[in-house]
Structures are given as structure tokens and as C-alpha cells.
Amino acid sequence: MKHALSDYKTLVFDCDGVVLNSNRVKTNAFYKAALPYGEAAAEALVEYHVRHGGISRYRKFAHFLESIVKPEQSGPTLEELLKRYADNVCDGLMSCKISPDLERLKEATASSRWLIVSGGDQTELRRVFTARGIDHFFDGGIFGSPNSKDEILNRELTTGNIQQPALFLGDSKYDYQASSAAGLDFVFLTGWTEMVNYDTWVSNENLTSAINLGVFTDLYS
Missing domain, CATH: 1.10.150 (DNA polymerase; domain 1)
Incomplete structure (x- = not known):
């Protein structure tokens, strides 16, 4: 992370393994x-x-x-x-379990816009988030496939929906690659990831990491 948490204008979340324990x-x-x-x-x-x-x-x-x-x-x-x-x-x-730390992180980033950018089906994601009562957190929108994360990030940057500085919270290599290519900072969430040997990769890439959104909030707010 290049900025204090409160300085980020936009927070972008992957869904599976970050907001939902759904991997x-x-x-x-x-x-x-x-x-x-x-x-x-x-x-x-x-x-x-x-x-x-x-x-x-x-x-x-x-x-x-x-x-x-x-x-x-x-x-x-x-x-x-x-x-x-x-x-x-x-x-x-x-x-599946929802991250219990969304409310606390939202309070710590009250001036930030939140988006979901996921590999999951967009229609499915919006239906699930609405049914489970967490859609209101993501005032910047809930986005998914068939568009790729690269396409979504580029589109939302172009329209101004993602304002810099922006931070992506993910749990996969592709999350890091897509966010880096789009010029977003990145944090790796380890608690629900399915990535094998993620600790070595995180160390080699010199990435900021936290076990979950609650620990991340405590460390950086």
C-alpha cells in the first residue's frame, strides 16, 4: 500500500474469498x-x-x-x-459466510467509494448481494463476468467511477495482475484463499497482506 487507508478514494473488492467465504x-x-x-x-x-x-x-x-x-x-x-x-x-x-468486518471497514473508509469486481456472474452476484443485504455497501456498483476484471477496471476508470488513489482487495494472482495493470494498489487477503503457497508468492512480490478485512482494518486505519 502506498497510501494510508483513509486516503483511498476507491476500494475495489473481489467477491469470493474476500467478501464471501465462497471459494x-x-x-x-x-x-x-x-x-x-x-x-x-x-x-x-x-x-x-x-x-x-x-x-x-x-x-x-x-x-x-x-x-x-x-x-x-x-x-x-x-x-x-x-x-x-x-x-x-x-x-x-x-x-456461505459473509465477512463480518464490512461495517467496520466501511466506517474506517467513509469517504471512499466501494465496488465489487469479480470473476463471478454479474447477474448472480447482484441477486445474491441484494438477497443477503450487503449490496448497499458497494455504492460504486457490483460487476462481474462475462466481462473480465481487466475490462471492468479499465471501463470503470475511464468513466470515472473508480477514482485514484484506488485499492484492490483480492485473494489471487489474477487479482494482483489485473489491479496492477490498471494502476491500483493491492492487498492480498489470506484467510479464505485457495492459492497454494501464497505466502512465498506474497513475500516475493513484497505485497501487503492480512488474514481478513478485520485485521486489515485494525492494521491500516
Whole structure:
């Protein structure tokens, strides 16, 4: 972080693993959706999903059909896989833990605009956040796929919705790459991440990190 927390005009949040403890929900949904192609294919998709945290389901399932499924295998189409995934993930998103520290962080950043920029489906995210009563925190909007995080960040910077200095709170390499490319500062949240050996990577990149939003608030407000 290059600025004091209170100096940031915009805070941008990833959803899964940051606001919601939903990484495992989505990993399980990928596995179940792909299972008609066999356990080996489903496990390969899960491995790809975990290694590419933050990338949309559309790209992951396209990769699955193009590079993991064997030509002789038959099973659900891309649209059918997406529907299977959405059906499997819906209940989990409605019941997984919400970060208990949103209110306290909001108080510490009262003058900042908040956005969600996620790899999750945008319509699904907005429905879940509204149903769970946390949409009001994100006065700058809730954004997701099919647009990529790079596309969303560039668009919202261009329109002025993201004002600098801005800070991205994420839990994956892609979050860091997308935020850095857009000129945002970055904090890595470790508590719910599925990233393997994240501690070595965080150290090598000299990143600011915290186990959750509450610890982050205590350390930097």
C-alpha cells in the first residue's frame, strides 16, 4: 500500500474469498458440473480452476471443453455446463459466510467509494448481494463476468467511477495482475484463499497482506 487507508478514494473488492467465504462452494460446483465427463476430467478442471483463481467460469469451461475433454468423450455442452454450475453454486452463495468486518471497514473508509469486481456472474452476484443485504455497501456498483476484471477496471476508470488513489482487495494472482495493470494498489487477503503457497508468492512480490478485512482494518486505519 502506498497510501494510508483513509486516503483511498476507491476500494475495489473481489467477491469470493474476500467478501464471501465462497471459494470452496465454487470449486465443488465446478467438480459436480464436469462430472459427466468422468472423475479425472472433473479433477483436472478443479486443478485448472484453482490455479486460475479470479477468471470467469465462461473461460474455464471453454478451456475444459477445448483442452481437457478428450475428442472421443461426450457430455454436456458449454451452455449445459454453465447451467449445471450455476444450479450447484446458487445455494452455496446464499449460505456461505459473509465477512463480518464490512461495517467496520466501511466506517474506517467513509469517504471512499466501494465496488465489487469479480470473476463471478454479474447477474448472480447482484441477486445474491441484494438477497443477503450487503449490496448497499458497494455504492460504486457490483460487476462481474462475462466481462473480465481487466475490462471492468479499465471501463470503470475511464468513466470515472473508480477514482485514484484506488485499492484492490483480492485473494489471487489474477487479482494482483489485473489491479496492477490498471494502476491500483493491492492487498492480498489470506484467510479464505485457495492459492497454494501464497505466502512465498506474497513475500516475493513484497505485497501487503492480512488474514481478513478485520485485521486489515485494525492494521491500516
